[in-house]
Amino acid sequence: MVSDHVLRLCHSANTVSSLLAKNPSQSPGQIAKDLYGIYEKDLHRPPPSSASASSAASSRCSSSLSSSDNTNTTTTTTTTNNNNNNNTNNNSNYSITKNGRPSPASSRQTLDLALTCGRWGPTTPSPLFLQAFADALRCLDADPLAGVVSPPLMGSHGTVPLTVIAPLVDVIRHVSNVIARAEKEVFFITCNWSPSVAQRLVRNALIELSRRAGERKQRVVVKIMYDKATPASAIDAHQRVSPAAYSGKAIQLPAPDEVPHLDMEVVSLHKLVLGTLHAKFCVVDRKIALVMSNNMEDNCNMEMLTHLEGPIVDSIYDTALITWKRPFDPPLPSYGFPAAEGGLPTSTHEPLYLDRGAGRDQQRIAANGQAHAELKEHTPEDPHYDDDVAGEITRMQVCYSTKPDETRLQAANRQLNYAVKNPVPPTGPEIPDGHEMTPYVDTSTPYPVPMALVSRPPYGSVDSKNAFVPQNEAWLSLIRNAAHNIFIQTPDLNAAPLIPALAEALRRGVEVTYYVCFGYNDAGEVIPGQGGTNEQAARSLLSLLPEDGPERKLLHIYDYVAKDQNRPIHQCFRARCCHVKLLIADGCVGVQGSGNQDTQSWFHSQEINVMVDSEEVCAKWREGIERNQNTRLFGRVAADGVWRDDEGRAGEGYMGDPGSVEGLIKGVWGMYKKMERA
Known part of the structure; x- marks a missing residue:
């Protein structure tokens, strides 16, 4: 049930963004404190009744709200009112049927209340999406900012004109273009920042932005934030970074004299001990938001970015303000120009939002x-x-097209080796017509679709108590309520609450497919309390399923295989890895962002994720995932959860199954070697 308290929060006219617009000199942190107070976070509080696992939500993805039990289904269409309904809530408990499911009346009431808590635009959200949103909203009872966004902005709508599923450097090529095309404001937040091809692309884009601003006789405000733990973080997690420090050897952003037409401010954030700023996103001119999976560094990772436009940009902008917390010096020019009203006035000639029209298919690209x-x-x-x-899509595709005397496989190998310290030759089969790697996916829709931010704040304590957050509840809700299938791609899948949730979905007859990265961060995951390696987690899941039951036939576990390979390559070789974070339920509700399915992301790091309610967008995401890797062809693990070759041998680099003591030793040694390489 959505409580009276949460309803009041979501129906409020005030947000951190709107109040900052009235008083730009105030800090977003102080506004958030004044608006939402300081709440005692009851981290041990169990979620309300299991009734949130609504059978109504699992019945279908459609534009109608439905109620169902074991015998009948009643379908009713509800018109969205963009948060202007006058609703009453009797705050009654769920009425539970004998099988543990909510009664039709109670589940319908939950969805109806959740419907009023978002600004969905012209498209009514599906039941599956609304149930996940309702479950995420419950977290706001204990902490209104559990989602790192003002509650009235948590549910919104927008479009996804571009999705990038590609090596890290290709993601940042798009980021650099968007920055260079900015006219008044850039707000860029990420995790790791180190000298790299990605860093140089952004550095050059800022220099180009300054040059263009000078030609226009304008100034552009730039805010940059990244994760950096220092002794001073113990006093204040937010630390201002001086120009000398951010332009120095470790960061290599441009110095003020290199960007004379930019007003640039840089801040670091780390909440000791484990509260990492793991969110990665960018907002430009309060018109465009980029939510990505990648850090600013060189590595061999495949990554994913979604380019978002429309009112959802206001939600991500609000998250940026709350994350920044400090007063802005100088103030942002976008305070009074919400994305819902077009964002900052600019002279751009690029069609934005609904003017973009429908997207092109991958064959045409x-x-x-x-x-x-x-x-x-x-x-x-x-x-x-x-x-x-x-223009970016065309230029990017040229990179993956064949050169003279080059095959498609060789072209993919050339690009996948770019910025990789340990290039490898291709081992996969030749790429046939119609299966070319297409890293930029045109996911435009001529209409906006419902979206919600399902994120989590940083939590520094060395325990696993801070689990009741919108990110985790949305994931669990989609898994609980999916009726047909669940797809996940993530580097690691080992979070303790996730394993039994997947087992329960399999028992319901739901097909579960997940892609993980072979050996990703084994050194960290094998340390006791961190969830274990992907192979250990797979065995844990398999142990919950009958050996001869139908559940195992519905479970499909794969290790990532790059587009140019015929087998997974262990992460220790730093040649081919995957860092994509994506969950899709029933082919119609997808969650993309920075959150991994591991212990750190579930319990500690600040994350940002966008939940999208669109069969069309989800279908293109899946098409891009399959088209740009060979995981489904060659990555299926064996019955014991371990990838093996045709002769039954585990892949090179496989750590085995160390116990607690051995795991601690291997983990500490592995982390030391990782720091030594850094």
């Missing part, structure tokens, strides 16, 4: 790239900025 071989690659050494997303 592949053919277009092959037809424009004259376009140069956008690199730090030779930047080539495009005027719009359509």
Whole structure:
């Protein structure tokens, strides 16, 4: 049930963003404190009745709200009112049937109340989406900012004009283009920041942005934040970074004299001990938001980014303000220009939001790239900025198109080896027509779709008590209520609450497919209390399923295999890894962002994730996932949860199954070697 308290929070006219617009000199942190108070977080509080596992939500993804029990289904269409309903809530408890499911009346009431708590635009959310949103909202009773966003902005709508499923450097090529095209404001938040191809792309984009601003006789305000633990973090998790420090060897952002037309401010954030700033996102001119999986560094990771437009940008902007917390110096120019009203006035000629129209299919993108071989690659050494997303898609596809005397497999191998310290030759089969790697996926829709932010704040204590947060509750709700299938891609899958939830879904007859990365962060995961390696977690899940039961036939576990390979490569070789974070339930509700399915993301790190209610977008996400890797072809693990070759041998680098003492020793040694390489 959505409580009276949460309803009042979501129906309020005030947000951190709106109050900051009235008093730009005040700090967002003080506004949040004044608006929401200091709440005692009852971290041990169990979720309300299991009735939240609504059979109504699992019955279908449609534009109607439904109520169901074991014998009948009643379907009713509810019109969205964009948060203007006058609703009453009797705050009654769920009425539970004998099988533990909610009664039709109570489940329908929960969905109806959740419907009033978001600003959904013209499309009514599906029951599955609304149930996940309702379950996420319950976290706000204990802490109104558990989702790191003002409650009235948690549920919104927008479009996804572009999705990037590609190596890290290709993700940042798009980020650099969006930054260079900015006109008044850039707000960029990430986790790790180190000298790299990605860092140089952003550095060059800021220099280009300053040059363009000078030509326009304007100034652009730039705010940058990353995670950095220092002794001073014990006093204040937020630390201002001086120009000398951020332009120095360790960070290499441009110094003020290199960007004379930018007003740049840099802050670091780390909540000791384990409260990492793991969210990665960017807001430009309060018109565009980029939510991504990647850090700013060089590695071999496949990553995922969603480019978002429309009112959802206001929600992500609000998250940026709350995360920053400190007063802004200078103030942001976008205070009075919400994305819902068009964002900052700019002279851009690129069509935005609903003016973009429907997206192109991947075959047309592949053919277009092959037809424009004259376009140069956008690199730090030779930047080539495009005027719009359509131009970026074409230029990016040219990189993956074949050169003279080159096969498609060789072209993919060339790009996947870019910025990789240990390049490897291709071992996979030749790529046939219609299966070309297409890293930029056009996911435009001519209409907005319901979206919600399902995030979590940083929690520094060395325990696992801070689990009741919107991110975790949304994931669990989608798994509990999916009727047909669940797909997950994540580097690690070992969070303690997740394993039994997946087992229960399998017992209900739901197909579960998940892709993980072979050996990803084994050194950290094998330390006692961190969840174990992916193989150990897979065995834990399998142990909950009958050996001869139908559940095991519904479970499909894969290790990531790159587009140019025929087998997974262990992360220790730093040649081919996957860092994508995505969950899709029943092919219609997807959650993408920075949160991994591991202990750190579930209990400690600050994360940002966007939940999208769209069969069309989810279908294109799945198409991009499958098209840009060979995981489904070659990555299926054996019955014991371990990937093995045709002769039954585990992949090179496999750690085995160390016990607690051995795991601690291996983990500490592995972490030491990791720091030594850094």
